[in-house]
Amino acid sequence: MNDTFLKACRGEEVPYTPIWIMRQAGRYLPEYRAVRGKSDFLTMCKTPELAAEVTLQPIDILNVDAAIMFSDILIPCEAMGQGLEFHEGKGPLLSPAIRDEETVNKLFVPDPEDTMKFVMDTIRLLRKELADKVPVIGFAGAPLTTATYMIEGGTSKNFLNTKRMIFENPSLYKTLMDKITATITEYLRAQISAGAQAVQIFDTWGGIFSPTDFREHVLPYVKRIIDELKRWMSTEMSEPVPIIYFVGETAGLLEEIKTSGADAFGVDWRINLDDAITRLGSDVIVQGNLDPLSMFLPQDKIEERVKDVLSRASSARGHIFNLGHGVVPQTPPENVVALVEMVHRLSRKTG
Amino acid sequence: MNDTFLKACRGEEVPYTPIWIMRQAGRYLPEYRAVRGKSDFLTMCKTPELAAEVTLQPIDILNVDAAIMFSDILIPCEAMGQGLEFHEGKGPLLSPAIRDEETVNKLFVPDPEDTMKFVMDTIRLLRKELADKVPVIGFAGAPLTTATYMIEGGTSKNFLNTKRMIFENPSLYKTLMDKITATITEYLRAQISAGAQAVQIFDTWGGIFSPTDFREHVLPYVKRIIDELKRWMSTEMSEPVPIIYFVGETAGLLEEIKTSGADAFGVDWRINLDDAITRLGSDVIVQGNLDPLSMFLPQDKIEERVKDVLSRASSARGHIFNLGHGVVPQTPPENVVALVEMVHRLSRKTG
Numbered sequence: 001m002n003d004t005f006l007k008a009c010r011g012e013e014v015p016y017t018p019i020w021i022m023r024q025a026g027r028y029l030p031e032y033r034a035v036r037g038k039s040d041f042l043t044m045c046k047t048p049e050l051a052a053e054v055t056l057q058p059i060d061i062l063n064v065d066a067a068i069m070f071s072d073i074l075i076p077c078e079a080m081g082q083g084l085e086f087h088e089g090k091g092p093l094l095s096p097a098i099r100d101e102e103t104v105n106k107l108f109v110p111d112p113e114d115t116m117k118f119v120m121d122t123i124r125l126l127r128k129e130l131a132d133k134v135p136v137i138g139f140a141g142a143p144l145t146t147a148t149y150m151i152e153g154g155t156s157k158n159f160l161n162t163k164r165m166i167f168e169n170p171s172l173y174k175t176l177m178d179k180i181t182a183t184i185t186e187y188l189r190a191q192i193s194a195g196a197q198a199v200q201i202f203d204t205w206g207g208i209f210s211p212t213d214f215r216e217h218v219l220p221y222v223k224r225i226i227d228e229l230k231r232w233m234s235t236e237m238s239e240p241v242p243i244i245y246f247v248g249e250t251a252g253l254l255e256e257i258k259t260s261g262a263d264a265f266g267v268d269w270r271i272n273l274d275d276a277i278t279r280l281g282s283d284v285i286v287q288g289n290l291d292p293l294s295m296f297l298p299q300d301k302i303e304e305r306v307k308d309v310l311s312r313a314s315s316a317r318g319h320i321f322n323l324g325h326g327v328v329p330q331t332p333p334e335n336v337v338a339l340v341e342m343v344h345r346l347s348r349k350t351g
Numbered sequence: 352m353n354d355t356f357l358k359a360c361r362g363e364e365v366p367y368t369p370i371w372i373m374r375q376a377g378r379y380l381p382e383y384r385a386v387r388g389k390s391d392f393l394t395m396c397k398t399p400e401l402a403a404e405v406t407l408q409p410i411d412i413l414n415v416d417a418a419i420m421f422s423d424i425l426i427p428c429e430a431m432g433q434g435l436e437f438h439e440g441k442g443p444l445l446s447p448a449i450r451d452e453e454t455v456n457k458l459f460v461p462d463p464e465d466t467m468k469f470v471m472d473t474i475r476l477l478r479k480e481l482a483d484k485v486p487v488i489g490f491a492g493a494p495l496t497t498a499t500y501m502i503e504g505g506t507s508k509n510f511l512n513t514k515r516m517i518f519e520n521p522s523l524y525k526t527l528m529d530k531i532t533a534t535i536t537e538y539l540r541a542q543i544s545a546g547a548q549a550v551q552i553f554d555t556w557g558g559i560f561s562p563t564d565f566r567e568h569v570l571p572y573v574k575r576i577i578d579e580l581k582r583w584m585s586t587e588m589s590e591p592v593p594i595i596y597f598v599g600e601t602a603g604l605l606e607e608i609k610t611s612g613a614d615a616f617g618v619d620w621r622i623n624l625d626d627a628i629t630r631l632g633s634d635v636i637v638q639g640n641l642d643p644l645s646m647f648l649p650q651d652k653i654e655e656r657v658k659d660v661l662s663r664a665s666s667a668r669g670h671i672f673n674l675g676h677g678v679v680p681q682t683p684p685e686n687v688v689a690l691v692e693m694v695h696r697l698s699r700k701t702g
Contacts, residue, residue, distance in 0.1 A: 158643075158644070158679060159644070160644065160679060160681060163642075163644035163647065164644070164647050164681075167644065167645065167647040167648045167652075168647050168648075207621060208621075209621070209642070210620045210621060210622075210623075210641075210642050210645075210675075211621075211622065211623050212623075212656075212659070213642070213645075249600060249602075249621060251600075251602030251603035251604075251621070251622070252602035252621040252622030252623070252626070253602075253621070269561045270558060270559075270560070270561060270562075270600060270602070270603040270604070271561075271562065271602070271603030272561075272562050272563075272603070275603070290561075291514075291560070291561050291564065292509075293509070293510070293511065293514035293515070293518065294514075294518065294561075294564075296514065296515050296518040296519050297518045297519075301518075305563075308563070324561075328509060328511060330511060330515075
């Protein structure tokens with residue numbers, strides 16, 4: 001078994017720096033587009049055979065060290081009772097937008113093995129098909145990031161409605177966040193029970209806040225999930241699965257993020273990784289952090305960037321290589337293949 | 352004359368912390384909407400009487416310490432030869448998108464007193480009408496931020512085309528940036544000649560880069576503008592006007608931004624101001640940094656935030672209060688009025 005990724009998550013010695021890539025199962029791969037051409041996006045998410053198929057594609061094509069299940073962070077929104085649609089070329093559409101007591105009260109905390117069983121089935125299928133070749137990463141959106149989609153009804157430019165709820169009606173926001181947090185906790189617990197060997201909590205929009213607001217309105221809910229999962233894992237499992245917390249636009253928030261209780265921290269590309277490590281503390285495991293768009297550089301320039309990130313990462317207790325955000329659809333796949341090879345080659349300990 | 356703002360820009364002693372607000376002349380004010388109801392946005396920019404009228408509105412309504420001329424950072428794009436349109440409820444539309452040698456070569460470096468004379472006329476009118484009541488701030492977009500609009504043809508989510516040009520065709524990017532930089536330099540020189548008493552360079556999208564790319568592809572052009580303006584001012588003026596450099600999502604880039612040569616640095620809300628000052632160095636003048644959306648808080652909570660920012664700013668050589676980005680159209684104007692009063696009252700040196 002290639003357990004380099006899990007060892008790095010735990011801060012153990014590894015022969016080379018493991019790498020996986022956010023959205024590695026995605027539209028930049030012709031093999032993905034072939035599957036996607038026959039099914040719409042939500043059908044792919046909800047059909048374990050299809051979800052598993054595209055999850056496995058990058059394992060062979062890229063030679064990455066972990067398989068992140070193919071799914072979407074908005075799946076729990078639908079399970080909570082909100083309408084969810086994806087339309088070609090547009091962002092997701094969630095309806096009704098959750099902005100008042102009535103719509104918040106109608107949401108429920110679902111049993112994940114009931115309404116989101118297809119996700120757990122995907123994980124079970126992946127574990128079987130991978131047969132321990134590489135570990136399976138499960139994931140969920142963080143409560144705040146999930147809430148932004150539910151409140152805005154989709155993507156947003158300045159998150160006006162989300163921040164207005166927080167600032168104008170904090171008790172309504174708290175009620176909503178309590179429901180989302182309970183949902184995500186059970187969802188991740190179900191993923192781990194189904195066989196996920198690590199989980200990542202995506203807080204893509206966590207970075208829209210001042211440190212004060214992040215500490216008050218974002219972090220407590222993430223902490224609650226991590227605390228509960230860790231408490232549960234300590235009684236149920238011989239070895240708890242690592243929890244990675246990824247926040248977009250982390251640079252001003254690292255001191256806060258550190259207190260989340262996660263085992264590893266995803267860092268975006270807007271800060272030098274050594275600076276991030278200094279502020280997180282050198283006892284941490286970091287994940288990142290090349291600009292996804294740097295995949296358009298010529299390969300010799302990509303190699304310079306890889307060397308730079310590896311060198312800056314050396315002060316951390318552990319490092320998992322990744323992009324600072326998801327790979328974009330227009331990316332030349334051959335550059336991603338080359339990236340994985342470079343990370344493995346340049347980080348390999350010899351002698 | 353209320354020269355508190357200019358004194359703070361120069362690091363001189365001030366009786367209280369001056370404040371102005373990005374987009375203080377804007378849609379959140381009913382008085383602005385009354386003028387805007389009769390003219391489209393570009394006509395307002397191009398009619399000195401209208402631009403001056405809305406520039407002056409917040410001076411009396413808010414009691415701010417500086418008047419920023421009403422205009423748009425995309426005015427120079429049109430002057431360089433690109434089509435510019437604003438459509439209600441959408442972002443700006445620039446055409447054709449500048450993405451190849453042909454479109455770059457067609458752009459020219461305009462004489463600002465010819466193609467953008469209305470801006471200078473607005474400044475001259477403002478100086479006359481204000482009669483030194485408060486200083487007039489001129490502004491321009493930074494070269495990179497201007498380039499993103501020109502290359503993307505408008506706003507963008509991940510700046511794919513801009514970064515692709517930088518990473519795939521750096522010499523074309525450099526040609527484009529050289530033209531933009533020359534245009535912005537002459538434009539700001541003309542604004543200062545027309546009477547602007549300070550200028551702000553807006554690098555709203557500077558923060559989309561890694562520190563490495565920011566240093567290589569963003570900063571040199573800003574430095575060139577600042578160096579040229581300072582060299583020119585030192586020979587032409589007894590007292591050079593202060594140059595403020597504002598970058599969006601600054602948190603990972605402060606060490607780079609510091610080297611720009613600007614007199615003051617705009618900081619967004621995603622970092623605590625004391626942390627920003629530590630990283631910029633305590634010899635700096637900072638401007639900022641409340642989240643614009645915090646204007647939806649109840650006024651007692653806004654007051655807590657104001658106290659916090661003022662306290663965190665105390666380690667800098669100088670502080671100009673501002674929001675971390677433009678005030679949004681939905682903002683209750685009475686909260687902005689209250690904000691200005693709070694900043695003045697809470698920062699006033701007594702005894």
